[in-house]
Amino acid sequence: MTRTIAEINEKIRKGQAVVVTAEEVIDLVEKEGVEKAAQRVDVVTTGTFGPMCSSGAYFNLGHSKPRIKIGGGRAYLNDVPAYTGIAAVDIFLGATALPDDDPRNRIHPGAFNYGGGHVIEELVAGKDVRLAVSAYGTDCYPRKRMETWTNIKDMNEAVLFNIRNAYQNYNVAVNLSDKTLYTYMGVLKPNLGSANYSSAGQLSPLLNDPYYRTIGIGTRIFLGGGIGYVAWHGTQHNPNVPRSDKGVPTRGAGTLTVIGDLKQMKPQWLVGASMVGYGCTLTVGIGIPIPILSEEILRYTAVRDEEIFAPIVDYAEAYPQRSPEILGEASYGELKSGRIIVQEKEVLTASLSSYPKAVEIANTLKEWIVRGDFLLTEPVASLPGVEAGITFKPLKERPIEE
Amino acid sequence: MAISRRVVLHFPPRLVDQPIIYQLVKEHNLVLNILKASVTPNEEGLLILELSGAQKDYDQGIRYLQEVGVRIQSLGQNIVRNETRCTHCGACIAICPTGALALDPKTRLVNFLEDRCTACEICVLACPPRAMEVHF
Secondary structure, three states, X not given: OEOOHHHHHHHHHOOOOOEEEOOHHHHHHHHHHHHHHHXXXXXXXXXXXXXXXXXXXXXXXXXXXXXXXOOOOEEEEOXXXXXXXXXXXXXXXXXXXXXXXXXXXXXXXXXOXXXXXXXXXXXXXXXXXXXXXXXXXXXXXXXXXXXXXXXHHHOOEEEEEEEEEOOOOOOEEEOOOOOOXXXXXXXXXXXXXXXXXXXXXXXXXXXXXXXXXOOEEOOEEEEOOEEEEEEEEOOOOOOOOOEOOOOOEOOOOOOEXXXXXXXXXXXXXXXXXXXXXXXXXXXXXXXXXXXXXXXXXXXXXXXXXXXXXXXXXXXXXXXXXXXXXXXXEEEHHHHHOOEEEEOOEEXXXXXXXXXXXXXXXXXXXXXXXXXXXXXXXXXXEEOOOHHHOOOOOOOOOOOOOO | OEEEEEEEEEEOHHHOOOOHHHHHHHHHOOEEEEEEEEOOOOOOEEEEEEEEEEHHHHXXXXXXXXXXXXXXXXXXXXXXXXXXXOOOOOOOOOOOOOOOEEEOOOOOXXXXXXXXXXXXXXXXXXXXOOOEEEOO
C-alpha cells in the first residue's frame, strides 16, 4: 500500500479523507491489523501542549511620527524587555524574558509571575499592551523616547517563531536530595517525593514519526490554535540517541523550529506559564498531521504509551552537573498510572504537559482536515535524520588569558 | 453526634489580643487542629481550624465566636480553581499533600476535591498557569 500527499489532498477536498487521532489509531490497528488500517486511514493527527521555553515572537511595530530607531535601543512590552538588535521598528520578544525589576530568585524560590510568555498570551487575546522605547536619536530617526499603548491588530506583523518546540521525548525529573527543588520541570519533592515528566507520549508529534519520514521543512501544522509551519529542525535536534526496537527514541531527540502568524492564534493555546524558582515560559499547543503514505508510517503512528520509554534523571546532582547518569527508564504507560518505581521506592508522578489538551488539539486538527479546511503539505526538505551523524555538543570552556 | 468541620476565622484587629481560642476549647469542649494561622498585632488575624466535637458543642462554639465578633467562613470557598486558566497538565498532583488535586484515570483531567483541601496553598505557586487562587 502506498499513497501520495496529492492523493490525500484530493480526498480532503472531496470530503472523503479518513482521519483518526494518534490515540484512535492504536485501537484501530489492534482491531484490524496494520495492513487493513493503512488501507483505510489517510491521515493520523497528533498533538502536544506543554511548556516550551525556546518560544517567542517578532513584531513590526509600525513607524511613529516623528520616527524612532528602536534598533540598538531598548524596548519593553508591559515592562518585559524585547530584543532590539535588528532594524528600526522590528523587535523580538522571548518567552522567558523578565521585567528588569522582577526580584527573580533573590528570595528563593522566586514567583516569576509575569514574563514574555504572558505578554504573548495577552497580545493574542487582543489586549492592549504598553510599549516603552528609548533610543539614541539619529538624523533620520530623531526621537529618543516613546511610551504608547499598542495592540496586535495595530502591528504590521506579529509572528510566533519558536526555535525549539515539540521535543521528541524528554527526561523524567526526580530529586534525590533532602531539599525541595524548584526546576524547569516543576517542583520536585525531596527524597524521591515526586517524578515529573513532560510529553504527550503516544500523541506527541515526533514520537509518531520517529525517523522524520513525513514531518519536514514546510509541513503545515496546528500552532497555537491557528495555522503554522515547520521552519527548520529545532535547536539541539539530536536524532542519534538510543532507540527501541520500533525506532522510538528513549532520550530527548528530535526538535522542531515552528513559525506562524500570531494574529490568527488563540490565547487558550498559547498560555503564559510561571515555573516557581525557575522563570517564565510559554505553554504552546502544537498538532501535526501525519500522512499515511505507507504501512510502515502507519505502524509508527500506532505506538502506545507502554512502548515509549523516558530516562529518569536526578535534578539535584546529575542534571545540574551534566552527569550522564540515569536512574533507569519508565514508560509513559507507567508514568500515566500515577506511580513509578525508582530505586525500589514508589514515587508519585506529575505531568507538565497536558494530555487532555493534546487530545483536544489532535481532535481539532482532525476536524479541520475532515471539513476540508486544512490541506497537507509536501515537505520542501527533510529534517536531519540519524544518517546526518549529528552529535550533541556540550560547551567546552577555554579560559581567556588576559 | 460528633462532627468535624473546617472553618476560616477572621479576627478583627481589636480581638487579636484576646484568648478567644482558649475559651473555645475550654468552655465548648471542642478539639481543634490548626491548619493555618496568621496573626499580627493591630491587624486582622486569620486562622484556619479543623473543629471536632459534639454537634451541640460545635453549634455553641460557633455562636460564641460570632458573638465576640469573629467572622466565619467555611473552607471550601477559599482555594478556588480558575477553570479558564487550568490546562489540566497535572503539575499539582504530586505536591498536593492531601490528594485534593487528583487525576481522573479515564479522562486524565485533574479533579479538585474541595473537601480534601486544607488550604495549605502549596499548589498556588507550583501551578504553571497560576490557576489556583486564594480567596479570603
